[in-house]
Amino acid sequence: MKPTFDVVIIGAGVVGSALARHLTRFACSVAVVEKESDVGMAASARNSGVIHAGINYKPGTLRARFCMEGRRLLTQLCEELNVPYSICGKLVVAMCEEEVSELERLKAQGEANGVPDLRIISGVEAAKLQPGIEAIAALHVPTSGIVSPYALTLAMAEDSAVNGANFYLATEAVGIEHQHNCYAIHTKSDTVRGRWIINCAGIHSGRLAQSIDSEAPDLYPCVGEYLLLDKQVGEKLSMSIYPAPQADGAGLGVHITPTMDGNVLLGPSNEYVSDPETRCCTGSTANRLLEEAKTLWSDLPPQVVIGAYAGVRSKQTSPEVGGFGDFLFRRTPNHPQLIHLIGIESPGLTAAPAIARHIVDEIIRNEEPFKPKTAEEISLRRWPLRFDELPEKEKERLVREIPDHGDIVCRCEGVTKHEILQALNNPLGVRTLAGIKYRSRAMMGRCNGGYCLPRIVDILQQEYGWEPTAFQLRGPTSPMFVGRLLEEDHG
Numbered sequence: 001m002k003p004t005f006d007v008v009i010i011g012a013g014v015v016g017s018a019l020a021r022h023l024t025r026f027a028c029s030v031a032v033v034e035k036e037s038d039v040g041m042a043a044s045a046r047n048s049g050v051i052h053a054g055i056n057y058k059p060g061t062l063r064a065r066f067c068m069e070g071r072r073l074l075t076q077l078c079e080e081l082n083v084p085y086s087i088c089g090k091l092v093v094a095m096c097e098e099e100v101s102e103l104e105r106l107k108a109q110g111e112a113n114g115v116p117d118l119r120i121i122s123g124v125e126a127a128k129l130q131p132g133i134e135a136i137a138a139l140h141v142p143t144s145g146i147v148s149p150y151a152l153t154l155a156m157a158e159d160s161a162v163n164g165a166n167f168y169l170a171t172e173a174v175g176i177e178h179q180h181n182c183y184a185i186h187t188k189s190d191t192v193r194g195r196w197i198i199n200c201a202g203i204h205s206g207r208l209a210q211s212i213d214s215e216a217p218d219l220y221p222c223v224g225e226y227l228l229l230d231k232q233v234g235e236k237l238s239m240s241i242y243p244a245p246q247a248d249g250a251g252l253g254v255h256i257t258p259t260m261d262g263n264v265l266l267g268p269s270n271e272y273v274s275d276p277e278t279r280c281c282t283g284s285t286a287n288r289l290l291e292e293a294k295t296l297w298s299d300l301p302p303q304v305v306i307g308a309y310a311g312v313r314s315k316q317t318s319p320e321v322g323g324f325g326d327f328l329f330r331r332t333p334n335h336p337q338l339i340h341l342i343g344i345e346s347p348g349l350t351a352a353p354a355i356a357r358h359i360v361d362e363i364i365r366n367e368e369p370f371k372p373k374t375a376e377e378i379s380l381r382r383w384p385l386r387f388d389e390l391p392e393k394e395k396e397r398l399v400r401e402i403p404d405h406g407d408i409v410c411r412c413e414g415v416t417k418h419e420i421l422q423a424l425n426n427p428l429g430v431r432t433l434a435g436i437k438y439r440s441r442a443m444m445g446r447c448n449g450g451y452c453l454p455r456i457v458d459i460l461q462q463e464y465g466w467e468p469t470a471f472q473l474r475g476p477t478s479p480m481f482v483g484r485l486l487e488e489d490h491g
């Protein structure tokens with residue numbers, strides 16, 4: 001039987017991973033239960049990757065508070081873990097006079113939240129900052145930035161695993177039960193027990209909370225589709241471009257954002273759906289995203305889309321109500337050691353480190369004086385440097401030292417054989433092709449793996465003797481080469 005952990009986290013998105021990472025800085029036992037075969041595969045990898053400055057949230061809300069605290073902690077964390085980020089700024093553009101009043105409202109709201117250096121600038125000045133903008137005015141937000149969202153989540157989770165967090169991957173929690181001095185999390189195959197439980201199961205957090213707390217709210221999935229553009233567009237875009245907010249919008253509008261990998265994102269769309277697991281992208285939405293983006297940025301070249309993906313927002317507001325709810329940290333008098341994090345939609349990526357600090361330092365450690373670990377007791381795991389981004393001299397030195405760096409496996413992203421093997425030997429024990437992709441960036445370029453996938457397959461067969469059945473895209477339900485297409489018919 002598994003031990004009873006001090007803290008069990010359900011869901012390893014950016015919030016669960018930030019919690020695990022912060023908890024492993026204290027002398028306590030931590031487990032993370034995640035239904036997918038890897039961490040950070042839901043909303044946390046499928047968003048705009050924007051470090052929000054704090055202009056979009058009503059002063060006094062949890063979203064405003066945790067965005068402001070989160071952006072400061074996030075950049076510190078990125079420095080510490082070597083996660084790529086950039087404070088590149090953003091422009092919110094106005095195309096007509098009414099939208100200029102929206103910019104003024106946003107500026108006042110941002111200032112009330114403590115966002116520094118906000119300026120409303122002319123269309124001419126905006127076009128100087130970002131050529132191709134044809135607006136009448138813009139709000140310049142210099143403290144907004146971008147981060148690699150999947151690298152952030154993976155880096156925090158891997159650092160916490162190295163520092164003692166126990167990850168139960170491919171383990172779906174189906175219910176929570178109070179037992180005499182702990183909580184039992186029932187999974188499809190097992191039970192994991194903890195004295196404190198933090199439910200951060202994203203879009204499923206409301207439903208999971210209802211297994212023990214019938215008054216926990218429902219959540220409404222609202223999908224946001226994106227288009228990923230080639231790096232040739234990335235060279236022309238220096239900062240994010242957002243439209244002025246629409247009054248009834250459940251999102252921030254279709255925006256254009258550079259990524260830390262040098263690509264550009266267009267999106268997201270904004271559509272309530274019934275399937276919380278949807279990942280579908282449609283041609284009609286893609287066309288609409290391209291059209292809307294062109295109104296923001298006339299320099300957008302045609303024929304540059306290299307991929308598409310979708311992320312699901314965890315909305316507390318129904319389609320009829322629209323707009324945004326606030327973050328909900330639900331803790332009832334009957335179950336004070338059970339904390340449900342519900343409705344963590346945007347700016348959840350930015351806010352995650354601050355949410356983790358709050359839950360651990362201001363709630364759990366108030367009642368459990370877990371001793372902080374000393375510097376010697378902590379092993380920092382830094383996100384690996386990318387070979388392709390190193391200076392030539394450093395590359396030459398590394399190839400002499402580690403010959404596998406001399407073998408470029410992914411030509412689009414310049415990923416070496418050593419980086420593929422390094423990605424495979426991750427501390428979470430993830431052995432999927434998606435796991436290699438997100439850790440090394442192989443298969444993320446414009447050929448979408450057309451060139452490097454066969455080479456990666458060869459490497460895994462030769463170095464590790466993998467059989468065709470061992471190759472899975474995301475986990476056991478997505479075999480790459482050999483697997484069942486249909487269930488057996490016993491009828």
Ligand SMILES: Cc1cc2nc3c(=O)[nH]c(=O)nc-3n(C[C@H](O)[C@H](O)[C@H](O)COP(=O)(O)OP(=O)(O)OC[C@H]3O[C@@H](n4cnc5c(N)ncnc54)[C@H](O)[C@@H]3O)c2cc1C
Nearest residue numbers: 011013014015035044047048050173202224347348349350
């Ligand atoms: C389209 C879109 C754009 C966004 N853009 C931004 C942005 O630019 N900046 C920003 O700050 N924020 C942004 N956000 C918000 C941000 O992405 C989310 O707030 C954040 O990722 C939420 O993290 P999470 O860990 O709570 O949820 P998730 O990332 O959804 O993680 C939940 C985890 O729980 C797991 N899980 C679910 N059910 C179970 C179960 N029963 N048992 C075990 N595990 C389970 C899931 O597999 C998943 O790994 C955006 C969100 C979307 C959808």
